[in-house]
Amino acid sequence: MGSEDRRFEKGFFSPHRLPVADRYTRLTSRSRLFACGGLAGLVLAVLLLASAFLGRGTAIAGAPLTDSHAIFDGDCAACHTPLQGTADAKCLSCHQQSGGELGIYTFARHYMYRSGEADRSAADVHEVACGTCHREHQGREASLQEVADARCVSCHEVNSFEKDHPEFDFAVEDNAGVANLKFAHVQHVREVMAESELVEPEAACLSCHTPEADGKGFQPLAFDRHCDACHLSRSDATEPARVASGSGPGVATLGDIRSAGEPGSQWAYFWNAGEFTDLGGSVVKRPVYHADPWILHNLRKLRGDLYPGAELADLLDTSAEVPPDQVRALHREAIATLARQIEGLRGDPSPAVQREIAELSELLAAVEARLEDPYAPLDATRFGVGPADEADGVATGTMDVAAYEAVISAIIEPCVQCHVVERATIRRVQQPAHGGLARAEFDHRAHVVHARCMDCHDVIPTRELLLSGEDATAAQDRAEVVNLPTIESCRSCHGSRTAPASCTSCHQFHPDKSHWSTLSR
């Protein structure tokens, strides 16, 4: 057997052919492995680039677009601009149309939240692109409104709801002494429960606080709807009040008012004279009503004697204490009174009255025109009653002020059960300056399933006082106490382990759809 044969058939006992050694040991070289990997990468690159620029881009996109944007699936250029990402202009090309000229989807407008304050905006120093917060390609079912807290806190100096979310405005505002109403919650709850034989104090709450349809707030409280059932019954009467005569201050009787025929006193012609009891030099009215015209008429009359400089106050039923945003409404209230007075005078044919009607109408038109101008400065203090309006006799002591006050006290005796009267004027009841959560969403319906009213509204310890039978102190329970929960009350449930506590749980970046029409005005 020659050497050539042994190269291919080693071993004469064996039929096995032995290949050369490197056939056994030659492993794939590194460069070949690199080449394989590079080739695989190249194939992947070609496929992905083809998908991106020739196909629908589904290979490089993440999850599908949300339902709202599903129509753009496969049309990358509808939202993406090469090397610029998702420019806001592409978003606004559709969404700005919905928002109108106000641009409710612009970043600056996001401060409106859902407060509906269309003129509220902020500088766009922190402006980011829409897509920064509204993440797409999260799947059909994803919500674009679910903004991660990280996005919110990147601008807002709040780390988390549990730790450093600021306290609610209404909890930090000082509302002391502004209600002008004598009202105690605990006393009312106790009486309503007894009257209606209620077991649950929450039922007493609901007898006055009627939830709005949206579940967020409650219908405004009004005497006719919420107080009338108990207060000012037919047995309530004024104290005997001295009838006016030449010898001192006093009230005008119904007959006096009818005969005087002053503007705004037409009610007297239709009033039931049987409600008045003549006691010989003094008069009693029974029953009395809320905003009783006889009482108000005489209050104006007596105030006119004491404060002749406060003529404009007669155009209002109560004092002129209103917050700045209601000054315009105050003027409209005065105008309405004046308009009624003018209407009452139209039946008098005398030339003097007709001239007065013409002058008043002209004045009325001028004031109304002024109110239409949003930039016209308005001064509510002109309707007020102050020391400067006092009669000379008050300052010099020639007028018997005590006698006036006695008469006033007699006729307003039913009123002062709840109201505060000062300078012969019923002080206007002040609503809380806040409207609850102005910039956050809250739905009572979602909360009453888990908690009762007093679990959260515990600033006034109503439940404890009801159980103990004790009366609340004046400091605890008065109209000025805002019985709204602090943020700590919310934190007892809303946290990382219980109820949700993300920013968007309560705050909405953009206005609600239902506010579009309002905002567009």
Added chain:
Amino acid sequence: MTALVQRLRGAGGVVRSGPVPLLSTLGAVAATVAFMVGMATGGVAPSSPLGLGLGVAAALSLLAVMLYSARRAMPAVRRLGPTRTYLQVHLWGGTLFFLLFLYHTGFGLPSGGMVAGLWLLSLWVVLTGAVGLFLQRAVPQVLNTTSSFEVHLERIPGLVDELRARAEAKVAESDPRVRSWFQKRVAPVMAGPRVTYRELFRSPAAHLRGTREVELLKCTLEAEDAAVVDEVQGLRVTKHEMDVHYTLQRVLRGWLVLHLPAAVALLALVVLHVFFILYF
């Protein structure tokens, strides 16, 4: 063999020391803290600033890891430091890459072809890398305990050839029954190196000791021929050990087939990923 194991153990010691492990650990701790803070404040998305930062860090880690392979072909890279530093960067950087990658994705499952590809390749490369690391540590120990000699993979075919020649020489002048036994039972085994996964963990001596056929054969032979059979059996045991070496050393070197191409493809996909992010 012992020397090889000691060298490998030494390499392991090198892996655990020096600035690279410390820096990698610090990087991992920093990334974990950032991720935890991000999760506590609303979550970490790949496109969020934190997610982007983690993604960039992961891409840079991958590039650093690839320097280990680049140093073989690129002298400029080779001059940056000793091999052990590259190995440290490769191992620790690879671990850090996967951690940063998971943080970058927020532990979210992949959606879409490209992201799924990145996910799978990253997972595959890291897993095969871990397997490779395990093999680098385990194979020498296995060889050390199961084999009585050390041998270089490239020399095994030649040595097997030599073993077979020696066996053939001994059998050539022996009894025909010995030659027949050799041709039927031994020659196929001695033909060349074999991959023997099944026999890997069995002692070759124990395997042969109980071979009744050989014992019966020896009973029928003269003492001189019986001695030839024993010598051939000894050569056969040596060949079996050669096969164990051959098998394990091929595994040790062949593992790269699973790791390296996938790593290169992953790098290509990461480059594409960055391009698409910047472009769109």
